[in-house]
Amino acid sequence: MSLLRELYQEVILDHNKAPRNFRRMENATRRVDGYNPLCGDHYTVYVKLENDRIVDVSFEGAGCAISKASASVMSTLVKGRTINEAEELFHNFHRLVMGEKEGEDDIEKLGKLAAFAGVSEFPARVKCASLAWHTLHAAVKSDTATVSTE
Amino acid sequence: MTTEPATVAAPSFHDILRIAGCRHHFPLLRQLVNGKPLVYFDNAATSQKPQVVIDAMVKYYETENSNIHRGVHYLSERATQAYERVRAKVKAFVNAEDQREIIFVRGTTEAINLVAHSFGKIHVHPGDEILVSAMEHHSNIVPWQILCEERDATLKVIPMNDRGELLMDEYERLLSDRTRIVAVTHVSNALGTINPVKDIVAKAHARGIPVLVDGAQAVPHMHVDVRDLDCDFYAFSAHKMFGPTGVGILYGKRRWLEAMPPYQGGGDMIKSVTFEKTIYNDLPYKFEAGTPNIGGGIGLGAAIDYLHELDLGGVQQLEHDLLAYATEKILTIPGVRIIGTAAQKAAVLSFTMEGIHPHDIGTILDVEGVAIRTGHHCAQPVMQFFGVPATARASFAFYNTKEEVDAFIKALHKVIEVLG
Ligand SMILES: Cc1ncc(COP(=O)(O)O)c(C=O)c1O
Numbered sequence: 001m002s003l004l005r006e007l008y009q010e011v012i013l014d015h016n017k018a019p020r021n022f023r024r025m026e027n028a029t030r031r032v033d034g035y036n037p038l039c040g041d042h043y044t045v046y047v048k049l050e051n052d053r054i055v056d057v058s059f060e061g062a063g064c065a066i067s068k069a070s071a072s073v074m075s076t077l078v079k080g081r082t083i084n085e086a087e088e089l090f091h092n093f094h095r096l097v098m099g100e101k102e103g104e105d106d107i108e109k110l111g112k113l114a115a116f117a118g119v120s121e122f123p124a125r126v127k128c129a130s131l132a133w134h135t136l137h138a139a140v141k142s143d144t145a146t147v148s149t150e
Numbered sequence: 151m152t153t154e155p156a157t158v159a160a161p162s163f164h165d166i167l168r169i170a171g172c173r174h175h176f177p178l179l180r181q182l183v184n185g186k187p188l189v190y191f192d193n194a195a196t197s198q199k200p201q202v203v204i205d206a207m208v209k210y211y212e213t214e215n216s217n218i219h220r221g222v223h224y225l226s227e228r229a230t231q232a233y234e235r236v237r238a239k240v241k242a243f244v245n246a247e248d249q250r251e252i253i254f255v256r257g258t259t260e261a262i263n264l265v266a267h268s269f270g271k272i273h274v275h276p277g278d279e280i281l282v283s284a285m286e287h288h289s290n291i292v293p294w295q296i297l298c299e300e301r302d303a304t305l306k307v308i309p310m311n312d313r314g315e316l317l318m319d320e321y322e323r324l325l326s327d328r329t330r331i332v333a334v335t336h337v338s339n340a341l342g343t344i345n346p347v348k349d350i351v352a353k354a355h356a357r358g359i360p361v362l363v364d365g366a367q368a369v370p371h372m373h374v375d376v377r378d379l380d381c382d383f384y385a386f387s388a389h390k391m392f393g394p395t396g397v398g399i400l401y402g403k404r405r406w407l408e409a410m411p412p413y414q415g416g417g418d419m420i421k422s423v424t425f426e427k428t429i430y431n432d433l434p435y436k437f438e439a440g441t442p443n444i445g446g447g448i449g450l451g452a453a454i455d456y457l458h459e460l461d462l463g464g465v466q467q468l469e470h471d472l473l474a475y476a477t478e479k480i481l482t483i484p485g486v487r488i489i490g491t492a493a494q495k496a497a498v499l500s501f502t503m504e505g506i507h508p509h510d511i512g513t514i515l516d517v518e519g520v521a522i523r524t525g526h527h528c529a530q531p532v533m534q535f536f537g538v539p540a541t542a543r544a545s546f547a548f549y550n551t552k553e554e555v556d557a558f559i560k561a562l563h564k565v566i567e568v569l570g
Pocket of ligand 1 (some may be wrong): 194195256257258259260287289290335337338339364366367387528
């Protein structure tokens with residue numbers, strides 16, 4: 001059970017059951033679809049940008065507990081941040097789920113993201129955890145309308 | 151003569167016990183996964199291999215390995231004979247009329263691509279129609295789509311009902327003067343449905359239309375008699391019938407195969423080559439360009455011998471009992487919906503759990519040592535039809551046990567405990 005509890009931590013279960021910022025956004029600056037063809041996870045991420053600041057972010061769609069919780073936690077963390085700060089969070093998150101060791105400081109910096117540390121034990125789930133982040137990255141950095149994890 | 155399950159003599163209790171006892175022939179099954187005894191319920195993706203198949207391949211590489219149809223030396227002769235003996239075994243296994251009707255390919259996918267390409271080249275023209283069913287694996291959809299695009303033809307789809315059974319009246323209505331070929335699966339990998347292929351073939355033949363049957367999920371579970379079915383093409387993969395990966399079979403009636411142009415060019419498929427003109431080899435070699443998977447072919451031969459001794463009638467009965475047991479047990483779990491409830495079903499149990507994504511089910515089961523498949527099962531149109539992004543699928547083989555089903559059900563309760 002402990003391995004499972006490490007993956008499905010309370011934070012993840014909570015955000016899966018009651019995802020935050022789970023809504024459509026009418027006046028979004030950018031809207032990007034993210035798709036994981038392997039398991040059919042499908043989300044749309046909306047961002048509202050003012051200069052280089054993410055003043056609002058939301059998402060809708062369907063997928064597994066890991067991908068949905070990840071999208072939800074992400075939305076709470078990047079709201080109000082600059083694009084560069086969001087990109088740095090993505091970088092840290094990516095290292096975390098890939099199992100690249102973090103120092104004490106880094107863990108501290110990760111905050112709520114640390115709940116996804118268990119994902120690194122489940123290589124098949126890394127794509128689930130990072131789908132929303134890849135989609136956000138596309139929304140703030142490029143002009144594609146769809147990203148796929150394949 | 152018929153292959154309908156109802157008319158096959160019921161296997162005795164003794165036979166069933168004997169078959170169940172064959173589990174120990176599969177070395178891979180004796181392992182722990184995450185500290186739990188492995189429960190392998192992903193047989194529709196690929197089956198495990200008995201020791202005799204592994205041994206036959208090792209022995210081939212240790213004592214006979216050589217290229218075939220090419221050398222005059224001792225080893226080449228032996229390898230050629232061994233490989234051609236497998237062709238004879240396959241012929242008997244599916245009851246083909248003639249050994250030349252058995253083409254070695256890489257698997258079901260390549261077999262279907264071969265027919266789409268070579269048959270399509272001479273028989274499919276602009277405005278023509280190709281008929282597939284709503285429950286096909288991508289490998290029996292995409293090759294036909296490519297052909298339709300190239301030839302300006304149209305792909306038509308036989309619909310199904312919400313149990314996952316083909317609508318035979320609709321099927322008959324869809325057969326038209328423009329239909330050039332019907333391509334249907336014998337057993338659905340996503341739903342378990344056993345299609346009435348004999349009837350499907352008869353109805354197409356009444357209008358002079360040939361039929362390709364995708365037998366990937368049928369051959370490991372039941373007697374297949376291509377002459378009784380009267381199908382024109384039958385495709386299957388060794389790796390789903392306890393043989394190795396990388397080898398499969400296309401059966402085709404000689405009169406079609408003779409007229410079809412080659413699929414690929416290269417060695418073995420020619421009689422003579424000059425820069426001006428090449429004369430193609432006779433059947434079956436015309437369709438077998440290049441050095442084939444000889445070791446894999448030897449493994450397939452051993453798998454056929456193994457299935458012969460096992461007795462597929464008994465296998466079918468045993469798997470039927472397992473499926474019935476698992477179906478009854480899983481329906482006691484709240485929120486479970488079975489996808490695919492056809493009256494005629496093979497040992498496939500596709501399901502969803504309310505509010506829980508199949509991917510999460512798969513991960514939790516894996517931690518409990520239970521291997522199932524989750525996702526769209528290479529049948530995205532089936533998922534769309536049932537309005538689900540994916541399903542969880544347990545698929546059984548004769549070596550699975552009721553105790554394993556119990557472990558599976560227990561693991562599903564754990565899923566609810568963790569995520570419910
Ligand atoms: C019904 C069906 N058709 C075709 C295939 C493709 O077989 P292969 O991948 O061995 O070519 C499969 C296997 O996944 C299948 O289940």
